[in-house]
Amino acid sequence: MTKTLFGKILLVTLVIILLVSGVSGVFTNYFLKKYFLQSKTQEMIRQGERIVQTIVRQSQMVERNVLWFIPIRGMIKQLEEVLGARIWTMDREGRIYLEANPVRQLTDNELEQLLQGKIITKYNWGDELNRPILAVVLPVKVNQQVLGGLLIITPMEDIYLVQSRLRRIIITSAWIGAAVAVIMAYLFSRKLTRPIQAMQMMIARMRRGDFTGQIEISSGDELGALAQHFNKLSLDLDETIDLLQAEKEQTRRIINSMSEGVISLNEFGEVLVLNPAARHLLHLTNDHQDIGSVLGTLPGMQDQINQVMEKERPLIREIEHDGKILLSIVSPISTGEDQLAGVVIVLQDITNRWRLVQLQKELVANVSHEFKTPLTSIKGFAELMLDNKIKDEKVVKSSLEVIYQETARLIRMVEGLLRMARIESKRLHKEPVDLQSLIEKVVEGLSLKLQEAEVGVCLDISLPDKLIIDSDRMEQVFYNLLDNGIRFSPAGSQIQVTACLQKGEETKVEIQVRDQGPGIPINEHEMIFDRFYKIEKARSTNDSGTGLGLAIVKSIIEEHDGQIWVTNHSGGGALFTIQLPV
Numbered sequence: 001m002t003k004t005l006f007g008k009i010l011l012v013t014l015v016i017i018l019l020v021s022g023v024s025g026v027f028t029n030y031f032l033k034k035y036f037l038q039s040k041t042q043e044m045i046r047q048g049e050r051i052v053q054t055i056v057r058q059s060q061m062v063e064r065n066v067l068w069f070i071p072i073r074g075m076i077k078q079l080e081e082v083l084g085a086r087i088w089t090m091d092r093e094g095r096i097y098l099e100a101n102p103v104r105q106l107t108d109n110e111l112e113q114l115l116q117g118k119i120i121t122k123y124n125w126g127d128e129l130n131r132p133i134l135a136v137v138l139p140v141k142v143n144q145q146v147l148g149g150l151l152i153i154t155p156m157e158d159i160y161l162v163q164s165r166l167r168r169i170i171i172t173s174a175w176i177g178a179a180v181a182v183i184m185a186y187l188f189s190r191k192l193t194r195p196i197q198a199m200q201m202m203i204a205r206m207r208r209g210d211f212t213g214q215i216e217i218s219s220g221d222e223l224g225a226l227a228q229h230f231n232k233l234s235l236d237l238d239e240t241i242d243l244l245q246a247e248k249e250q251t252r253r254i255i256n257s258m259s260e261g262v263i264s265l266n267e268f269g270e271v272l273v274l275n276p277a278a279r280h281l282l283h284l285t286n287d288h289q290d291i292g293s294v295l296g297t298l299p300g301m302q303d304q305i306n307q308v309m310e311k312e313r314p315l316i317r318e319i320e321h322d323g324k325i326l327l328s329i330v331s332p333i334s335t336g337e338d339q340l341a342g343v344v345i346v347l348q349d350i351t352n353r354w355r356l357v358q359l360q361k362e363l364v365a366n367v368s369h370e371f372k373t374p375l376t377s378i379k380g381f382a383e384l385m386l387d388n389k390i391k392d393e394k395v396v397k398s399s400l401e402v403i404y405q406e407t408a409r410l411i412r413m414v415e416g417l418l419r420m421a422r423i424e425s426k427r428l429h430k431e432p433v434d435l436q437s438l439i440e441k442v443v444e445g446l447s448l449k450l451q452e453a454e455v456g457v458c459l460d461i462s463l464p465d466k467l468i469i470d471s472d473r474m475e476q477v478f479y480n481l482l483d484n485g486i487r488f489s490p491a492g493s494q495i496q497v498t499a500c501l502q503k504g505e506e507t508k509v510e511i512q513v514r515d516q517g518p519g520i521p522i523n524e525h526e527m528i529f530d531r532f533y534k535i536e537k538a539r540s541t542n543d544s545g546t547g548l549g550l551a552i553v554k555s556i557i558e559e560h561d562g563q564i565w566v567t568n569h570s571g572g573g574a575l576f577t578i579q580l581p582v
Helices: 005-058 070-083 108-115 157-207 222-257 276-282 291-296 301-311 351-386 393-425 435-445 447-453 471-488 549-559
Strands: 086-090 120-126 131-142 145-155 261-266 271-274 315-321 324-334 340-349 431-433 456-461 467-469 494-502 508-514 563-568 574-581
Touching: 005 120, 005 131, 005 145, 005 157, 070 086, 108 120, 108 131, 108 145, 157 222, 261 276, 276 340, 291 301, 301 315, 301 324, 301 340, 324 351, 351 393, 431 435, 431 471, 435 447, 435 456, 435 471, 435 494, 447 471, 467 471, 471 494, 471 508, 471 549, 471 574, 549 563
Parallel strands: 456 494
Antiparallel strands: 086 145, 120 131, 131 145, 261 271, 261 340, 315 324, 324 340, 431 467, 494 508, 508 574, 563 574
């Protein structure tokens, strides 16, 4: 009970009441006793002075007679009965002669005071009466001379009786007052601690995250004002926490929706934030997987983290992981007090960008190489002709034919590059197109080549509706595929073109173009769609192809959100498959 504020207030109040009651009782008893003693003493002095006056008036003794009190002995006995006290007379030596044997009752100091005319009061326990007494000694003067003294002794039983009764009354009153005070203290303590208990319960709810409760305000004092402030604090905290949670949720959603992987570590290397993109990049399958060990597999990652922690500045590196090129950006997290709280790691998959850069480098190298070979031939023959080193007209004619062919080849490569650039930069213009009519138009444009190569084209188009495509670009696709098929198909063979709907989770149009040539080596199936890549002999000067046709085909198909791939048909020849969304 004493551990609670209510118990402490009640206990302290009870102790204070008991102490005040005890101290007030003691002082009341003391002052009452003193008051009664003083009152009794004054009364005895007044009565004694009357007796002394009576004794002086009725006394016929001479001053020199030391036994002056003997004639008034009878009168004193009568006064004792009236006053209820004992009265003795004593001489100048302080001896009492009314007893059988004179006894001295005063000390030398008291006797000296008596002879000086002073009144002496004594409060002690009388051995003779065996009870507390009050003694008063008054000087008896005759003609300004002290002849002796008058000793009046009265018992104090009545004073003790009154004092005892008053003590009982005081004690009873103290207990009753204490009981009433305890009840009042209990009620006061309950009233005082009830809002405090309500605040305590409110704080407990706030610790659990519940800020909806309010304290009932029943008083206008300081506790009421404190309860009002608590209610306001609860509402403010509720609004602030809701705002923080909203911001936290928004930040979490932003981080989770980022395509870059985000990992936040504290100063001890413990993971604070790990978004789905980071899980995907690092191939984390569950929450219990040790991220530290996974980060340790990234080349140079731990060293990068240590350098950032040491230098407290961002560090950017490119790392290779699981066949991907990742851009690792590690930045320090500061607390605002020049203290490092950890690091944040941003992982970005730049594989495609890196490949694009490599492709650009390869394109420059390939273009340079492809241009260099015909230009070298042209330059060589031109120099020979300028130096008049070729005299034979037939040789001059063949040299001019080589120059012409190489120039035509350069023009075709430039046109292919320009065509690809236009395709990649120009937006699609889609419209409903009859695929069979489109392919028939392409076949008609290639009729001369088909006749020269003695190759036929067989169409099997079974589409219920027109396709929504860019007719110009798709015409280029089929032109390039059929042109390749013509060049690699033997005489007397046919190129088969089929188209049908493929129904599944998503309905698609599947178009296949098959020739009856030698096929394509399996290890080159992916590379044939690269720019300037030629199957026969890379960078051959004896072939009229530029190596850009299939690259243009793939670019156009991907712009239509489709796919293209090549396989070798079981019956021989290469089979190009195109899938387009409906």
